[in-house]
Amino acid sequence: MENAYVAVDIGASSGRLMLAEINNQQQIQLKEMHRFKNGFKKADGHDRWNIDYLIHEILTGLEKIKAAGYQQVYLGIDTWAVDYVLVGQDGKKLADPISYRDHRTDHAIADLTSDLPKSYLYKKTGIQFLDFNTLYQLYEENEALLEQTKQIMMIPDYIGYVLTGKAVTEVTNASTTQMLNLQGRLFDEDLLAKVNVHDSQFAKLVEAGTPLGQISANWMESFDLPETQVITVATHDTASAVVGTPGVGHDWAFLSSGTWSLLGTELNTPENGQLAFENNYTNEWGAYGTYRFLKNIMGLWIAQCVKRIYGDQYSFSELASLAGQEKPFQQFIDINDERFVNPDNMIEEIQQYCRETGQAVPEMPGEIMMAIYSNLALFYANEVQKLDAILDCHLNTLNIVGGGSNIALLNQMTSTLANVTVVAGPNEATAVGNALVQMISTGDVQDLKAGRQMIANSFDLKRFEPEADQYAGVLKRYQDFLNGHSKELV
Ligand SMILES: Nc1ncnc2c1ncn2[C@@H]1O[C@H](COP(=O)(O)OP(=O)(O)OP(=O)(O)O)[C@@H](O)[C@H]1O
Ligand SMILES: C[C@H](O)[C@H](O)[C@@H](O)C(=O)CO
Numbered sequence: 068m069e070n071a072y073v074a075v076d077i078g079a080s081s082g083r084l085m086l087a088e089i090n091n092q093q094q095i096q097l098k099e100m101h102r103f104k105n106g107f108k109k110a111d112g113h114d115r116w117n118i119d120y121l122i123h124e125i126l127t128g129l130e131k132i133k134a135a136g137y138q139q140v141y142l143g144i145d146t147w148a149v150d151y152v153l154v155g156q157d158g159k160k161l162a163d164p165i166s167y168r169d170h171r172t173d174h175a176i177a178d179l180t181s182d183l184p185k186s187y188l189y190k191k192t193g194i195q196f197l198d199f200n201t202l203y204q205l206y207e208e209n210e211a212l213l214e215q216t217k218q219i220m221m222i223p224d225y226i227g228y229v230l231t232g233k234a235v236t237e238v239t240n241a242s243t244t245q246m247l248n249l250q251g252r253l254f255d256e257d258l259l260a261k262v263n264v265h266d267s268q269f270a271k272l273v274e275a276g277t278p279l280g281q282i283s284a285n286w287m288e289s290f291d292l293p294e295t296q297v298i299t300v301a302t303h304d305t306a307s308a309v310v311g312t313p314g315v316g317h318d319w320a321f322l323s324s325g326t327w328s329l330l331g332t333e334l335n336t337p338e339n340g341q342l343a344f345e346n347n348y349t350n351e352w353g354a355y356g357t358y359r360f361l362k363n364i365m366g367l368w369i370a371q372c373v374k375r376i377y378g379d380q381y382s383f384s385e386l387a388s389l390a391g392q393e394k395p396f397q398q399f400i401d402i403n404d405e406r407f408v409n410p411d412n413m414i415e416e417i418q419q420y421c422r423e424t425g426q427a428v429p430e431m432p433g434e435i436m437m438a439i440y441s442n443l444a445l446f447y448a449n450e451v452q453k454l455d456a457i458l459d460c461h462l463n464t465l466n467i468v469g470g471g472s473n474i475a476l477l478n479q480m481t482s483t484l485a486n487v488t489v490v491a492g493p494n495e496a497t498a499v500g501n502a503l504v505q506m507i508s509t510g511d512v513q514d515l516k517a518g519r520q521m522i523a524n525s526f527d528l529k530r531f532e533p534e535a536d537q538y539a540g541v542l543k544r545y546q547d548f549l550n551g552h553s554k555e556l557v
């Protein structure tokens with residue numbers, strides 16, 4: 068009987084339980100068993116996630132898997148980064164987790180680094196400066212709550228703890244705290260002290276692929292579940308997405324395109340030099356001792372907000388079709404401007420930005436969406452050039468994975484502007500990477516290289532080549548615009 072693997076992948080906008088099995092042709096077969104919405108809501112003065120709802124959805128999905136005839140499964144959990152749950156002395160959460168988009172950290176970097184030079188912090192951690200990194204969230208955390216806290220658990224670690232009773236801190240997601248020391252590969256004592264947190268308040272650090280334990284008997288009594296062995300995978304969803312990216316050789320970059328666009332490349336040693344620091348690139352830890360040298364780009368969050376403002380009357384593919392009927396590059400937008408992190412009305416924010424910069428104001432849905440896609444493609448192309456410069460290399464291929472890999476228009480614009488081959492897919496690379504780490508952990512797959520080959524042989528990947536003479540000079544004009552207008556995410 069072949070092993071069955073359940074990948075629980077919860078992004079900022081949606082979650083899903085995907086069942087992965089290896090068929091006789093040594094291909095990974097992926098089946099969506101359960102999907103649910105995610106999102107934060109205002110509660111007790113902050114934007115909060117509903118973590119109990121997410122756990123209930125996981126158990127509901129597992130019941131569907133049992134009902135489909137699976138008696139025994141492996142399971143891995145990955146979610147978005149930086150956010151955490153505070154667990155009290157009684158082992159229960161003290162509050163629902165606050166979202167990284169909450170405004171409590173809007174000025175946290177300036178406050179925390181007033182007596183701690185950013186260059187020093189970057190040398191220690193190699194992590195990009197995003198004001199919602201865990202370090203700054205803890206700096207702004209409610210002191211009374213922190214004093215009652217026995218354990219600080221990152222979201223996926225907390226879910227694994229609730230399901231199995233076992234607490235660990237998995238390194239790929241822990242690195243996004245900006246509290247891990249690159250040299251010692253442990254929590255940095257100075258940074259813990261800076262936010263009044265003790266080493267003991269984090270469970271032991273473990274690498275991706277470490278077995279966690281069985282789902283506890285109390286859940287088995289309350290829900291009709293398969294016997295479930297939980298494995299701690301690369302619990303940062305982007306880390307799982309990178310594992311699930313079928314890159315070949317050494318000259319490939321990845322773009323994990325979902326709520327965020329995470330553009331970067333996989334390194335075996337961190338790159339925390341001056342150029343990387345100046346360009347705010349990060350060295351998030353990857354699976355198997357790798358580093359994810361990447362940059363956070365605002366991503367399709369902007370499209371998600373637009374879709375919501377239109378009352379969800381358009382599907383994402385309909386919005387993409389409307390965009391395709393419009394001319395590209397009608398206005399330049401620094402999509403990483405902090406004003407787009409969590410505005411009250413994204414459409415108005417985009418329109419106001421265009422007014423303030425004396426540009427054509429997009430009005431119709433198609434114009435708005437084309438403005439978003441055009442500027443995402445330009446931003447991606449600009450960052451590919453920066454990656455080449457920082458790493459002194461030439462990345463020929465950009466593997467685009469995640470929901471955004473479905474957008475052929477955006478894939479093609481990106482290929483042409485960046486002058487690279489785009490390989491699009493799998494769109495569920497995060498779930499695939501989650502399952503692959505489980506398969507490597509059980510020995511069903513030999514290693515990461517063999518797994519990526521298997522992925523390439525299992526999923527329909529689409530290639531996009533640069534279209535000569537298209538958009539000549541646009542990227543240079545965009546870069547000049549950015550140089551005059553950039554107020555990046557910091
Ligand atoms: N067919 C499509 N046409 C256009 N856009 C699409 C299509 N399918 C997905 N998308 C885009 O992909 C996004 C969702 O990507 P994905 O499913 O990777 O995100 P997620 O995993 O839910 O969230 P996160 O990025 O936080 O992990 C949507 O917001 C949408 O913009
Ligand atoms: C806040 C993080 O940067 C974000 O979660 C990103 O890393 C991610 O996980 C996108 O899916």
Ligand SMILES: [Mg+2]
Pocket residue numbers: 076077078079304325469497
């Ligand atoms: Mg995702």
